[in-house]
Amino acid sequence: MSNLNSLQYFIPELFLTVSILVIIIVDLFLKKEKKVVSAYLTALALLVAMALSFQQYNFSPASLFEGMVVLDSFAIFFKILAAFSTLIIVFISLPTFRDKAEYYVLLLVVTLGMFIMVQVNDLLMILLSMEMVGVISYVLAGYNKKNLKSNEASLKYLLFGAASTGVMAFGFSYIYGMTGHTNLYLIQQALLNNNPHPLAFFIAVVLILAGLGYKIAMVPFHFWVPDVYEGSPTPITAFFSVGPKAVGVALFIRFLTTIVAHPASTGLYDFTQNIPIKLPELLAVLAVLTMTLGNLSALQQKNIKRLLGYSAIAHVGYMLMALVVFNGNAIVAVMFYAIVYLFMNFGAFWIVETITPKLKSERIADYTGLGYRAPFTAVALAVFLFSLTGIPPTAGFIGKVYLFSAVIKEQWYLLAVLGVLNSVVSLYYYAYVIKVMFLNQPENNDLIEVPLYNKVLTWVLLIPTLVMGLYWNPVITFTENSLGLFFGK
Amino acid sequence: MVAFYIVLLFFLIGMLIVGITLVISRILQSRKSYPEKYIPYECGELPQGEAWIQFNNRFYIIALIFLIFDVEILFMFPWAVVFDTFGMLAFIEMLIFVVILLVGLAYVWAKGDLEWVKPKPKLAHLAKKKGA
Numbered sequence: 376m377s378n379l380n381s382l383q384y385f386i387p388e389l390f391l392t393v394s395i396l397v398i399i400i401v402d403l404f405l406k407k408e409k410k411v412v413s414a415y416l417t418a419l420a421l422l423v424a425m426a427l428s429f430q431q432y433n434f435s436p437a438s439l440f441e442g443m444v445v446l447d448s449f450a451i452f453f454k455i456l457a458a459f460s461t462l463i464i465v466f467i468s469l470p471t472f473r474d475k476a477e478y479y480v481l482l483l484v485v486t487l488g489m490f491i492m493v494q495v496n497d498l499l500m501i502l503l504s505m506e507m508v509g510v511i512s513y514v515l516a517g518y519n520k521k522n523l524k525s526n527e528a529s530l531k532y533l534l535f536g537a538a539s540t541g542v543m544a545f546g547f548s549y550i551y552g553m554t555g556h557t558n559l560y561l562i563q564q565a566l567l568n569n570n571p572h573p574l575a576f577f578i579a580v581v582l583i584l585a586g587l588g589y590k591i592a593m594v595p596f597h598f599w600v601p602d603v604y605e606g607s608p609t610p611i612t613a614f615f616s617v618g619p620k621a622v623g624v625a626l627f628i629r630f631l632t633t634i635v636a637h638p639a640s641t642g643l644y645d646f647t648q649n650i651p652i653k654l655p656e657l658l659a660v661l662a663v664l665t666m667t668l669g670n671l672s673a674l675q676q677k678n679i680k681r682l683l684g685y686s687a688i689a690h691v692g693y694m695l696m697a698l699v700v701f702n703g704n705a706i707v708a709v710m711f712y713a714i715v716y717l718f719m720n721f722g723a724f725w726i727v728e729t730i731t732p733k734l735k736s737e738r739i740a741d742y743t744g745l746g747y748r749a750p751f752t753a754v755a756l757a758v759f760l761f762s763l764t765g766i767p768p769t770a771g772f773i774g775k776v777y778l779f780s781a782v783i784k785e786q787w788y789l790l791a792v793l794g795v796l797n798s799v800v801s802l803y804y805y806a807y808v809i810k811v812m813f814l815n816q817p818e819n820n821d822l823i824e825v826p827l828y829n830k831v832l833t834w835v836l837l838i839p840t841l842v843m844g845l846y847w848n849p850v851i852t853f854t855e856n857s858l859g860l861f862f863g864k
Numbered sequence: 865m866v867a868f869y870i871v872l873l874f875f876l877i878g879m880l881i882v883g884i885t886l887v888i889s890r891i892l893q894s895r896k897s898y899p900e901k902y903i904p905y906e907c908g909e910l911p912q913g914e915a916w917i918q919f920n921n922r923f924y925i926i927a928l929i930f931l932i933f934d935v936e937i938l939f940m941f942p943w944a945v946v947f948d949t950f951g952m953l954a955f956i957e958m959l960i961f962v963v964i965l966l967v968g969l970a971y972v973w974a975k976g977d978l979e980w981v982k983p984k985p986k987l988a989h990l991a992k993k994k995g996a
Contacts, residue, residue: 379953396967403974552868 381439384446387427387454391487394420395480402476410474414465417479421462421486428454428490436861442558444494445861449706452857453493453625456713460618461486463721466832467728468610478518482614485511489622495629496864498547498557502540505590505626508619509536515614516607528606535589535599543586549579550634559633560864566649567637577652580635584661587630590623593695594665597688601672604684609731612680613724616687621713624694628709631701632860644703644858659699659790666692666797673804678737679727682804683720686763689801690716696794697778700785703858708777711854715762715774715843722759722836726752729829739808744817752825753812755833760805762840765798770843777851925977929969936965 382389398420402413428451436447461482472478488507495501513536517529551557553575554565566576588596604612632638635654636646648654669689676682694712697705727737729752734741746753762769775798782791843850904911940958947954972978 392964396964399967399971403971 376437376439376441378440384431384434384437384439387424387431387458388487388490390427391420391424391483391490394423395483395487398476398480398483402480405476407474410476411469413476414469414473414479417483418462418465420483421458421465424486424490425455425458425462428458436859438496438560438861438863439494442560442864443497443500444491445496445863446494447861448857448859449625449628449710450494452710452854453622453713454490456717457486457489457493457618457622460614460621460717460721461489463717463836464610464614464618467613467721467725468608470826470828471608471610471728472518475518478515481511481515485515485614485619489618492622493625493629495626496559496633498550498559498562501626501630502544502547505540505543505586508622509540509590512536512615512619515611516603518611519608522606524606525608526606528603531599531606532603535596539586539589539596543583546579546582546584546586549575549582553579558864559629560862563633563637563649563862566634570650573650573652576650577654580652580654581657583630583634587623587627588661591620591627591691591694592688593661593691594668594688597665597668600688601681601684604687605678605681605737609680609724609728612684613721613728616683616724617717617720620687620691621717624691624698624709624713627698628701628706629860631698633862636701638862642703644706644860646701655699658695659787662692662695662699663790663793663797664692665689665695666794667800670797670800670804673801676804677739679739679742679808680737682739682808683723683727686801686805687720689797690720690763692797693775693778693794696790697781699790700782700787702781702785704784705778705781707851707854707858708774708781710857711777711847711851712774714850714854715770715840718836718839718843719759719762719769719771722833722840723756723763725829725832725836726756726759729825729833730823733823733825739811742808742811743815744812744820745823746813747817747820749823749825751830752823752833755837757809757812758837758840760808762844764802764805766802768841768844770840770847773844773847922980925972929972929977932965932968936962 376384394416398413398416401416402410405412431446431451432448434446436445438445464482465479468478468482485508488504488511491500492504492508495504513529513533516532517525519525547557550562553571554562554569556562556565584593585596587593589599592600604615607615632646634649636648639645639647666689669685669687669692673682673685673689676685694709697708697712699705730742730745730749731737733749745756758769762771765771765775779791779794782794904915939961943954943958
């Protein structure tokens with residue numbers, strides 16, 4: 376589709392661009408005590424962007440801007456997810472960053488980047504959108520300018536990001552050399568017709584995995600995660616662990632279904648590899664490594680944010696496990712898990728954000744007896760942690776059931792067994808936090824006052840976590856309907 | 865694939881020539897040391913003072929702002945060349961582009977980043993350190 380005609384399919388992104396500019400200008404006219412208006416405007420802009428994206432379900436899938444981006448229901452699903460995760464982050468950030476308009480504008484820019492990232496159809500767009508999300512993320516990680524740890528987080532994120540993006544771009548150059556195209560669909564066709572040497576293709580794919588793996592925190596590209604998660608402001612940590620990661624997984628799926636594989640004749644969403652390389656085996660090893668390393672490292676953490684950081688690595692491992700068998704079932708399972716993960720992980724981080732200023736500490740040891748000092752908050756955290764473990768009747772359980780069943784259906788039994796064993800290991804450190812909160816007597820018995828605002832937002836995250844554990848049918852139907860990938864220039 | 869061997873050949877020959885020139889200059893150069901040789905080269909001027917001085921970090925901000933508008937001009941040259949063929953459409957497109965950059969200009973202006981001495985510096989945390 377030509378550039379001008381594409382604009383009508385690009386309205387959510389155009390709207391976000393305009394609202395970014397408007398909020399910057401509006402903020403300049405606001406008085407100091409009214410600065411919070413820009414936060415509300417951001418929330419409103421995200422809501423409208425969500426609604427506009429939702430409307431796009433009516434459009435038939437198409438490629439826009441001469442094949443640079445595609446608009447299909449898979450992309451729309453992740454656009455809504457990205458906008459929704461940013462919306463919750465705006466509310467999570469409100470107590471800490473009340474009057475920081477720049478902060479909210481940066482969040483909107485990341486959202487715009489994420490919108491483009493899930494729609495890419497060209498190697499150049501992958502680079503551009505990843506940098507758009509990445510560069511703003513580095514700024515957000517270091518948003519507490521006078522906090523040394525925050526600065527350290529920003530610098531480490533930047534250095535890792537620069538290195539892995541460089542490696543990925545090098546991989547792209549190989550792909551371009553082999554096929555002569557940058558458009559993902561044309562690359563797929565060229566790979567099928569030209570049959571380049573499998574070894575060369577394998578090396579190129581591994582190089583690209585470095586960049587994609589860094590974005591979703593896959594082992595061995597996970598080294599930045601614990602430090603960045605610990606040093607960044609808590610709302611930003613929560614954001615990194617859900618929004619950019621979910622769209623990273625979407626990009627990963629897009630990469631798997633175009634460059635690595637093509638739709639097979641056996642079924643609508645079965646894929647066969649363009650060139651037979653041992654990629655599923657490699658991904659299986661990486662998935663097991665990711666979840667094992669994440670879980671084992673989490674066992675010995677003393678800081679709750681670091682613990683959640685390592686648990687985030689482990690959860691990427693579970694999602695990668697389903698991507699090993701990338702067929703329709705697995706992709707739906709991953710998409711559903713992304714929704715579930717959004718609620719439970721935001722919930723856990725929101726409780727940390729609520730409790731940290733009261734306890735003035737992020738150490739797990741200081742959570743001793745929280746069940747007696749702030750009963751509701753502690754119970755909510757327990758539910759979120761149980762959900763992260765995958766214990767019924769929480770949403771995390773259903774999410775994991777779909778992931779594991781997708782893997783078992785394709786006879787990857789060993790992989791599924793290792794995944795279940797990992798879930799058992801993760802029970803230890805999640806349950807340890809719960810034990811500290813409820814079974815250990817606190818030294819001082821003062822009740823902790825939790826503001827109403829915090830309680831309401833906790834409920835907002837808690838209800839879906841519980842309800843999706845019992846009645847998930849509408850969500851899974853919505854997810855299945857959203858599985859529509861467009862292949863074309 | 866043949867094109868890639870040419871690139872490899874180019875790379876190897878490039879490395880070789882760099883090595884050869886280094887060896888030749890090593891053989892031909894005369895080695896005399898005199899005091900001027902150890903002074904940093906500043907286009908023939910004698911350097912004054914230390915190289916390790918503090919300078920105003922507002923240079924960076926001014927440089928950043930300059931860079932943005934420098935790139936804007938860069939984009940305007942090709943636009944001006946094709947302006948006749950695209951007409952009104954090109955005009956509107958460039959208008960949008962310039963407006964987006966103008967928002968940035970308004971922002972830095974309102975925040976006082978165009979003043980050489982930024983008004984109301986927030987140096988409270990520095991003042992404390994001096995007292996301690």
